Amino acid sequence: MQKIDNPSRMTWSIIMDTYPDVWVGITNVMWEKNGGTIESAVVEFTDKNGGELTEMQINSNGSFMAVYTTPDSVLQLGMVEAM
Amino acid sequence: MRQFTLRLDRAYKRPLIYFGETNIKALLDTGAFYPIWTQPIHILARLNAVSCNKRISFSGFGGKTYGELYTLKNFSVGSLIFTEMDIIACSELKNPPAQFIFSATMFQRLVYQIDDKNHTFKVNIPQDESNIRRLKIIEAKNGSFDVFCQSA
Numbered sequence: 172m173q174k175i176d177n178p179s180r181m182t183w184s185i186i187m188d189t190y191p192d193v194w195v196g197i198t199n200v201m202w203e204k205n206g207g208t209i210e211s212a213v214v215e216f217t218d219k220n221g222g223e224l225t226e227m228q229i230n231s232n233g234s235f236m237a238v239y240t241t242p243d244s245v246l247q248l249g250m251v252e253a254m
Numbered sequence: 255m256r257q258f259t260l261r262l263d264r265a266y267k268r269p270l271i272y273f274g275e276t277n278i279k280a281l282l283d284t285g286a287f288y289p290i291w292t293q294p295i296h297i298l299a300r301l302n303a304v305s306c307n308k309r310i311s312f313s314g315f316g317g318k319t320y321g322e323l324y325t326l327k328n329f330s331v332g333s334l335i336f337t338e339m340d341i342i343a344c345s346e347l348k349n350p351p352a353q354f355i356f357s358a359t360m361f362q363r364l365v366y367q368i369d370d371k372n373h374t375f376k377v378n379i380p381q382d383e384s385n386i387r388r389l390k391i392i393e394a395k396n397g398s399f400d401v402f403c404q405s406a
Binding site: 183184187192200203205207208221225226228229231232233236238243 | 261262263264265267268271272275277278279292294297345352
């Protein structure tokens with residue numbers, strides 16, 4: 172598993188551009204004033220899957236976050252319904 | 255009427271929220287019938303989920319797939335507290351954008367507004383509804399599954 176050496180703070184837009192369409196594990200999250208959008212963070216992991224990172228997030232009680240970088244580009248949803 | 259507001263992540267075109275103490279991400283999918291957990295099933299146990307030992311098939315624009323039925327205990331979203339919320343765990347979705355997909359059925363009989371201009375998700379709880387809720391996915395006699403969400 173790749174852990175970023177000497178991780179540094181990046182804005183979320185740069186994180187999305189640098190690591191498109193992957194789950195990233197981030198720490199030291201700073202939020203925009205609206206409270207619902209990540210302003211910047213430190214990327215710690217880039218090649219763990221969503222499950223591994225989500226488990227780390229739950230274990231950390233929120234100090235570590237698992238986020239998919241560019242969810243607008245994947246998985247057309249809607250009408251998830253009964254068969 | 256009681257109200258709470260969650261913030262949408264304005265970095266995205268679809269309505270995504272972070273919620274709870276651990277800031278887990280959810281996609282608000284008002285076209286969805288079932289709430290979905292998109293990550294490996296064993297992680298659900300950490301979130302007070304218990305297996306119902308039932309397998310469910312469901313469909314979306316991505317086609318037909320299968321999931322396992324679980325019940326989350328004391329699951330909170332904003333001011334809503336689901337004492338029980340049935341959910342389908344399906345880790346076979348390709349590149350899900352969030353750990354949870356929140357369905358329209360979770361907000362039955364509530365008044366909600368997704369405000370993409372101001373990046374808010376506002377939920378009003380009418381006087382005759384409670385913030386304490388229960389969502390059950392029930393198997394009908396013909397083998398299909400229906401969803402019932404009501405004030406507890």
